[in-house]
Amino acid sequence: GEDVEQSLFLSVREGDSSVINCTYTDSSSTYLYWYKQEPGAGLQLLTYIFSNMDMKQDQRLTVLLNKKDKHLSLRIADTQTGDSAIYFCAENSNYQLIWGAGTKLIIKP
């Protein structure tokens, strides 16, 4: 079946880079997404990558896609306290998004 997997927690020091990893299963997914969810807030789209791309950079965010291994990563450069949140990886499968359980990013001072 369809399954998107992520580590549940990642702890980094302020100013370091954070790398959040995700594996997905549907090779026909055309888009892969990273969403951010802060406590008490809705899901905010951070970035997405089209499946025929290997990399996408957007300011402090870099997305890497390895289609062969069905592996997606999100790198956040110069991590700040405001980056504390849960980060969800999602793949589109026909009309719906299939989600990972989310990675909680913890920032240490």
Add this chain to the structure above:
Amino acid sequence: DTGVSQDPRHKITKRGQNVTFRCDPISEHNRLYWYRQTLGQGPEFLTYFQNEAQLEKSRLLSDRFSAERPKGSFSTLEIQRTEQGDSAMYLCASSLERQWGDTEAFFGQGTRLTVV
């Protein structure tokens, strides 16, 4: 446009009662989705509409759940005879289907349901 809005933000209800949630999507978006999210999990797909047509329902959506989008704009999700297991965050999202594929889905802030 202020984005996707959901009402109410919070709902506490007694087991066995019926509840109804409303979602107002981004105005030009033709696709509307309902997801459910429980603590520590990613969202789970419930159903989706293309304009006013409900095109798919997850098996998670039991007979007690019904969703409508009567004029292809706002949508309602009703849960009848609520059970404690229905306690969750109910998320609505909308997107615009384009020729080359969907734009990203924009999410509302959700309705948190607590069944006591």
